[in-house]
C-alpha cells in the first residue's frame with residue numbers, strides 16, 4: 400500500500416506523473432529509446448526543455464513580461480552564491496528567517512557586502528519579522544518565502560523599489576502571488592516539482608549585466624539564457640518530471656486550483672493542532688506555513704505511543720527537523736486532503752486514548 404507521504408523533501412509527487420516518468424525511462428513516447436539514453440540535443444529533449452520552461456512562466460503568469468526560466472544544477476544551495484555573483488555589486492540585504500536564509504546570507508558574504516536587514520533568530524525562527532527598514536541603496540533584497548524547517552511562510556511581501564530575490568524552494572506553485580513583484584525566483588525541484596537534481600530559476604532579464612566582476616560561465620545566468628538552459632548537459636530526467644508535474648498542475652486548473660486544496664489541508668491540520676490539548680503549534684499563528692506544519696507533543700511521554708500510531712496508519716516522514724524537534728507535516732501540492740485527514744484522525748485517536 401502506498402504510504403501517506405509527509406516527507407519534507409524529496410517528497411510526494413503526483414501518482415500519474417510517477418507513472419508517466421517511469422514509462423519514459425523505459426521508452427519515451429514510442430521512439431524506441433529511453434528518455435535517459437537520448438541526446439539532450441535531440442529534438443525530443445529540446446521540446447521537453449522548452450515546454451518545461453514555458454509552463455513555468457505560464458503558471459506564474461510571467462509570460463511576455465521579460466522573464467526567462469532556467470533549469471540549472473547544483474540545487475537551491477548553488478543559487479546562494481550564484482545569485483550574488485550575478486547581482487551583488489555594492490550591497491545586498493537579507494531577511495533572515497531560518498536555516499536556508501542564513502545559508503544564503505553566509506554565501507553572499509563571500510562574494511560581497513551582504514547585510515541582514517532583520518532576523519527572527521532570537522525566537523528560533525518561529526515568526527516572520529515585519530515592518531523592518533529596507534535600505535534604498537540595496538542591489539537586491541533576498542527573502543525565503545517559506546521556511547521548510549521552522550514552518551513559517553511570508554504572507555505579505557514587503558513593498559519596495561529594491562529588486563526582490565526570493566527562494567521559493569518549498570512553496571513555489573502552491574499559492575497565487577503577483578510573481579511579477581519578484582525579479583529573481585529560484586526553487587529546488589524536490590518539493591513541488593520533481594526529483595532532486597534541478598533548480599528552477601526565473602529571472603527578469605533586465606536585472607542582469609550590471610555587475611563589474613567576471614563571472615565563470617557555469618555561474619553566469621546570461622550564459623545559460625543565451626543557450627536556452629542547455630549550456631551544458633541538463634539533468635534530463637528531473638527536467639522531464641518537472642515538465643510533467645507542471646502539466647499536471649495546469650490541467651487541474653493551475654495555481655488557483657491547487658491553492659484551494661492547500662488551504663483546506665492547512666486548515667484541517669492547524670485546527671486539530673489548536674483544538675487537541677495534547678499538541679502545540681511551533682510557528683506564530685499569523686505566519687504559519689501552508690506547506691510545512693510544525694508541532695510538538697506537550698507531554699513527551701506520549702511520543703512512543705503517537706509514533707507507533709502514525710506509523711501503523713501508513714504515515715511516512717512526520718519527524719520534525721532536529722532544530723525544532725517534534726513533528727513536521729509537509730503538505731506539498733501532491734499530498735491529498737485525504738492523507739491529511741488520516742493524520743488528523745490519528746491525532747484525535749491519541750487524545751481519546753490518552
Ligand SMILES: Cc1ncc(COP(=O)(O)O)c(C=O)c1O
Nearest residue numbers: 474475476499547566568569587
Ligand atoms: C527553502 C529552502 N531553500 C534551500 C534549500 C536547499 O536546497 P538544495 O538541497 O536543493 O540545495 C532547501 C532544502 O530543503 C529549502 O527548503
